[in-house]
Amino acid sequence: MQNATIVDKKNQNVFSGQGESGPRRAGISTASVHAGEARQKAYDAITDAICCSSTYTFESTDSILEYIREKQDREEYGRYGNPNEKVVERKLAALDGAEDAIVYSSGMAAIVGLLMTKLNSGDEIVFFDQCYHRSREFCAKHLSRFGVVTHQVTTSDFDAMDAAINERTKMIVSESPTNPHLTAIDLEQFVALGKERGVETLIDATLATPFNVRPLEYGVDYVWHSATKYLAGHNDLLAGVICGSREKLEPVRKLRGILGCINSPHNMYLLERGLKTFALRMERHNQNGQQIAEFLSNHPRVERVFYPGLKSHPSHEIAKRTMKGFGGLITFLVRDADWKETAAVIDACRIPKIGPSLGGVESLIEQPLVMSYFDYPPEVRESFGIYDNMIRMSCGIEDPEDLIADLEQALSQ
Ligand SMILES: *Cc1c(COP(=O)(O)O)cnc(C)c1O
DSSP states (O other): OOOEEEEEETTEEEEOOOOSOSSEEEOHHHHHHHTTSBSSOGGGOSSOOOOOOSBOOOSSHHHHHHHHHTTOSOOOBGGGOOHHHHHHHHHHHHHHTOSEEEEESSHHHHHHHHHHHHOOTTOEEEEETTSOHHHHHIIIIIGGGGTOEEEEEOTTOHHHHHHHOOTTEEEEEEESSOTTTOOOOOHHHHHHHHHHHTOEEEEEOTTTHHHHOOGGGGTOSEEEEETTTTTTOSSSOOOEEEEEOHHHHHHHHHHHHHHOOOOOHHHHHHHHHHHHTHHHHHHHHHHHHHHHHHHHHTOTTEEEEEOTTSTTSTTHHHHHHHOSOOOSEEEEEETTOOHHHHHHHHHHOSSSEEOSOOOSSSOEEEOHHHHTOTTSOHHHHHHTTOOTTEEEEEOOSSOHHHHHHHHHHHHTO
16 A cells, blocks of 8 residues: 555656556655656756746747647746646655645645635535634635535534535545544545545545555545645645646646646755655654553543544544554643643643644644634534643654653643
């Protein structure tokens, strides 16, 4: 499952990640380092040169006409893409086992680009309710202005999702695993429902990453990642990606050229560089996540731990079946603590820094109540499963012993 196919032709290391016909199979770490890149590069450099150009020139009028007639694969104008972005798109497609990947200037730009392409006035979309809240907000508050109807049902309640689908439904959406409750979705059931009811399926796999699960292999139509998180991995850039079949993504790419939510070559150089160590980093994130979740679940001051790698998690069996590892994100509840006592645990930490986001090499810690839901009335927060004593920690790649010692001292303050 974690292998990609190498086909070495036309000076390209093409790791299609699909099919059985390649001369040999490459692992995910080899693909992270080499996939999508030309074997021999400009100036014979080992790294890709950052190609700063807003426009691309033609030798003659004839060469423009050839480009148009033959649909030549070359650059034209920067809003339609740039060479650094193309390398990253090929690499991400290989990692997810996709025919194609379209990169955007943020995760949110990616989902907006996809939904704006696929949904028309009168269409309906159904979300599992633990989905990234801004994606639901975009549909409920903004696509609604263009006549798109949004439904939300309880996460993993497939009967409720089935009941919410009608002849106008175009797409069903879930995150897996979800944030901050880390619910893993049964992808086989999700895809089966989509196929049975004739609707497209979209999975936000930001927390899983293609290291831990590749939803396209289950038959999901679109995979969405915030590349800002584990894919880039260094808390130093924003980007997003949609992976899927070339045919389904062609109109999506055309609309991106109009929306203009494109990445600069500099940003794409950073993402390519971050991706080189993607597989290595994920191994450590998975190890740290598991070890720290186990430590927390045995700690007397911790009431409950949400981590799919723990037997106590309601979706542990699904996670075990579908995921190679369980990632670095952990949510836990501090026993008998009000929101201020919970904040005190966070403030006592010395290694994890306090902030939103996840998936970087630096550990981050936050209280969802304060960081994301402070303006919501308590009963609405409760309905989202956000509790006053909840802490979310994104385990970085620091030494697990150091993170555990730090949490131990913070919890005993
Ligand atoms: C961060 C995040 C997003 C949004 O991505 P941006 O890059 O911040 O726009 C979407 N889904 C999940 C699960 C995320 O963590």
